[in-house]
Amino acid sequence: MGPIIGMSPDKKAESPARSSTSRALPEAECAASPLATSLDRSSSSGDEELTNLNWLHENLLQNFTLGGPEAQSSPSPLFDIEGNHSASIISSAAVHAGESVKSKPPFSFSLLIYMAIEQSPSKSLPVKDIYGWILEHFPYFSSAPTGWKNSVRHNLSLNKCFRKVERGLGKVSSAKLVILLSHLTNTFMSYPEVEGVVPSK
DNA sequence: CGGCTTATAAACATGA
């Protein structure tokens, strides 16, 4: 009765009838080396960084500024540089997307995770809380077939934007793992082309 | 057309 059912890796022929909502998001690798080197994008010679910014731009901007046919109003999205920068943006976007349609959110799993983590006080969340955040803001997943959690985990592992850190200090219980986002935040904060967003510098 | 990105499913490993 294990959660895993035996099967051969050769047989795969199911068509999940994917909706055409998915857009190509140049996710790119969010720079393997966070903090230190990638912080100075003044060199502007790194293509990786460009790609990096790209996906954020494509996603956050499009979704947040456009929002949708009805939710075109996202005037509040100004954020402060100190800590809760994109929090407001994320919230409104999430709320819009969540309440407007109960269908599949227009955000990739990476974005979903990113938003969840951004909203957390410590910029880090246990996997379970990521599930929770997604469920809260996107009811679609409440009734979605099982497997989206797998996708979340898959994304966490695959994306270099997310780091696995330990939750120490007093907290015994179970040494749960926390996902921390580092470089992505800096990139977003200092990306000047973001409308309605005040760059940190 | 090929390459890249994403979503999904699944196998498997590990720790509580």
Next chain:
DNA sequence: ATCATGTTTATAAGCC
């Protein structure tokens, strides 16, 4: 032993 978490592989579908 079961479940939650993490990693990795494979495949299909979309986009540029």
